[in-house]
Amino acid sequence: MANNLLEGKRGIISGALDQNSIAWKVALKAKEQGASFVLTNAPIAMRMGAINDLAAQCGAEIVPADATSVEDIENLFSKSTEILGGKLDFVLHSIGMSPNVRKGKDYGDLNYDWMLKSIDISAISFHKMMAVAEKQDAMNEWGSIVALSYIAAQRTFPDYSDMAQAKAMLESIARSYGERFARLKKVRVNTISQSPTMTTAGSGVGGFDVFIDYADKMSPLGNATADACADYCVSMFSDLTRMVTMQNLMHDGGFSSSGITERLVEQLKK
Numbered sequence: 001m002a003n004n005l006l007e008g009k010r011g012i013i014s015g016a017l018d019q020n021s022i023a024w025k026v027a028l029k030a031k032e033q034g035a036s037f038v039l040t041n042a043p044i045a046m047r048m049g050a051i052n053d054l055a056a057q058c059g060a061e062i063v064p065a066d067a068t069s070v071e072d073i074e075n076l077f078s079k080s081t082e083i084l085g086g087k088l089d090f091v092l093h094s095i096g097m098s099p100n101v102r103k104g105k106d107y108g109d110l111n112y113d114w115m116l117k118s119i120d121i122s123a124i125s126f127h128k129m130m131a132v133a134e135k136q137d138a139m140n141e142w143g144s145i146v147a148l149s150y151i152a153a154q155r156t157f158p159d160y161s162d163m164a165q166a167k168a169m170l171e172s173i174a175r176s177y178g179e180r181f182a183r184l185k186k187v188r189v190n191t192i193s194q195s196p197t198m199t200t201a202g203s204g205v206g207g208f209d210v211f212i213d214y215a216d217k218m219s220p221l222g223n224a225t226a227d228a229c230a231d232y233c234v235s236m237f238s239d240l241t242r243m244v245t246m247q248n249l250m251h252d253g254g255f256s257s258s259g260i261t262e263r264l265v266e267q268l269k270k
């Protein structure tokens with residue numbers, strides 16, 4: 001469904017690791033809607049090489065950047081405006097990683113250096129990106145910046161561990177920077193809180209398949225897919241959502257407003 005919603009728009013898309021990545025789908029849909037963009041990921045993730053296929057499909061260049069490094073991000077934004085031939089209209093932050101989750105640390109026995117790393121990679125990097133964009137005056141007016149979040153920011157999901165704190169901070173940064181960027185440059189900043197999705201980051205969380213099934217049954221529309229999330233991102237980058245800012249937008253098939261659902265009751269009765 002190509003409506004040229006992003007025709008003439010330039011952007012940066014982070015976090016496309018493989019075909020399952022939410023950012024991968026965003027890149028394909030943004031291309032379909034007429035956008036041009038630069039792809040970025042951590043230098044270490046480049047080793048997998050899959051991003052090169054995506055870049056070829058989208059006619060996009062890749063600028064590696066470790067999202068915790070301000071220097072890398074400065075290089076990313078200056079190269080991107082140079083490559084794309086002008087200021088940016090959209091940025092996708094699709095970055096998350098917790099060494100504590102990855103290495104199976106119990107929540108009562110967190111490695112605090114790793115916790116700082118989780119928060120730096122998954123939340124502070126969002127602030128760093130926006131601060132660099134502001135300092136370089138890299139965003140066009142009415143530009144749109146989106147990060148992906150998860151409902152563990154508001155409610156506990158034990159296996160999500162310190163990522164819950166990282167997501168709470170991510171959403172808070174969206175509000176604080178959203179106020180600043182709206183005032184200074186009429187740029188909007190939002191987070192999209194996505195259903196659990198089978199990706200590399202998602203499946204790192206313990207018991208993820210059981211959990212995905214539970215979330216699906218607790219959502220009247222079922223879990224939102226990565227493709228549907230990409231559609232929502234595209235709509236947030238488009239001019240149709242110009243007055244939406246400083247929001248955490250639930251994209252979860254109704255999960256966050258459900259107490260219990262018939263499908264779950266039926267399963268529990270079995």
Ligand code: NAI
Pocket residue numbers: 014015016017018020021022023041042045065066067068093094095096097121148149150193194195196197198199200201202203
């Ligand atoms: P993914 O594993 O495909 O993407 C995560 C990306 O973060 C990878 O591309 C990885 O290379 C990148 N990354 C990690 N450390 C980095 C660093 N230091 N610098 C730059 N990039 C770095 O998984 P997915 O699910 O597509 O994740 C994208 C976003 O969506 C994350 O913020 C995640 O927390 C969020 N999300 C995922 C959900 C899920 O169930 N999969 C649900 C809700 C939100």
